Amino acid sequence: MPRVWDVPVHDSTRVRDARVAAEEAAALVGLDESRTAAAALVATELATNLIKHAHGGQLLVDTVAPPSGRGGLVVQIVAVDHGPGMADVRAALGDGFSTAGSLGAGLGTCRRVADDFDLHSVPGRGTVALARVGAAAKADARETVAARAGGVNIPFAGAQRSGDAWTWVRAGDRLTLMLADGLGHGPEASRASTAAVDELHRSAHLPCAEVLRRLDRALRGTRGAAVAVAQVDTGAGRLWFAGIGNVGARLREGDSWRHLLSRPGIVGVHRPTTLRETEVPWAADRLLVLHSDGLPSRWVPPSDPGLPACDPAVTAAVIVRDASSSARPVRDDTAVAVLSPTQPDRP
Ligand SMILES: [Mn+2]
Structure with missing residues (x-):
């Protein structure tokens, strides 16, 4: 079940909570001692930065499928703030750069020990920093893939488990x-x-509509769910989409955004008799x-031209931050x- 640690970091006493959350997540995905220490270090640095440079913020620790779609679950740590932001993200990532105190050193450390590290910052709007730590050595974790997925999952009212879940599967x-x-x-x-x-991992080789039929069977006996499924064939440059119930889906095509529509119903409880897939081109x-x-x-939808190049989980965190008030x-x-x-x- 999706376990998420949502740690509000508004004073230094919460830095320890951030570290403990990273250690618990590391234990959940079975990281060894050294990778557990790396996750704890990243959580400590990011939480410390929230206090020092952003007057506090939120640290989300989660276990996720890696953006490459290969390998087991990894620990994802996302720091979200509404602080002053940084004018020059690239400079901030270089070791030794600092606007106040140890910002540069802390971020440089995170980037060095994590498998993935990314940062999005807009002066006056705030910063999202993301790191993932998995079992693999850093050199092995890097791989060029044609598309990648990422996300964030925030339980209602700081609960330990979310009723939402997302995942993705790559097959060729x-x-x-x-x-x-x-x-x-x-x-x-x-x-x-x-x-x-669980069912998606058995059914991801099938077309979207068939995946939803399998999910409907797998969810019988549960209270049911709204589900959206999207498939991209990067070789053919096509995207297929199908959904049942209230899951939002929006696709950016160049400068415009369109809604992809789901059918009414509840997967596992009431499935519509016909399921149509939306098919659209997929491009860069x-x-x-x-x-x-x-x-x-x-x-x-985010209008910042730099955002689409960010790690997909950073984009997801920015969308949540900017939508909430x-x-x-x-x-x-x-x-x-x-x-x-x-x-x-991207450099
Ligand atoms: Mn809901």
């Missing part, structure tokens, strides 16, 4: 991304979305966002998963 040129929102929230919602993740300027209804439906409190678990083309020319 075919990538299948799924987001499931178990009805309601809490353990029973989590049971339904976890059943969807595309970006797909799947999200549960914890994200306000009127969220505005104290005027619209979140009332449900929130998961956002992003599928993006690889940017081969």
Whole structure:
């Protein structure tokens, strides 16, 4: 079941909570002593940065499928803040750079020990920093792939488990991304979305509509879920999409965004008799966002031209951060998963 550690970091006493969360996540995915220490170090550095440079923020620790779609679960650590941001992200990533105190040194350390590290920062809006730590040595974890997926999952009201779940599976040129929102929230919602993740790993070789039929069977006996499934064939340059229930899906095509529509129903409880797949071209300027209804439906797609090149989980975290406000409190678990083309020319 999706276990997420949502650690509010507003004073130095919470740095320890961040480290403990990373250690617990590392134990959950079976990291050895040295990779566990790396995850703990990254969580400590990012949490410390939140206090020193952003007047606090949120640290999300999660276990996720790696963006390459290969290998087992890894520990993902995302720091989100509404702080002053940084004008020059690349300079901040170089060791020794610092705007105040040890910012540069801390981020340089994170980048060195993590398998993936990425940062998105806009002056006046805030910073999202992301690191993943898995079992593999860093050199082995790097691999050029034509598309990658990532996301964030934030349980309602700081709960330990989310009723939402997302995952993705790669098989040759075919990538299948799924987001499931178990009805309601809490353990029973989590049971339904976890059943969807398990079934996807058995069914990802099938077309989207058939995947949904299999999921419908697998979720019988649970309270059911809203599910969206997207498949990209990077060789053929095609994207297929099908969904049942209230999972949002938006596709960026160049400068415009379009909604991909799901059918009404509840997977595992009430499946529509006909399921049509949407088929559209997939190209280097595309970006797909799947999200549960914890994200306000009127969220505005990111206009920052640098964002699509970011790690997909960074894009997901920025979308959640910029959609939330104290005027619209979140009332449900929130998961956002992003599928993006690889940017081969990114330094
Ligand atoms: Mn929901």
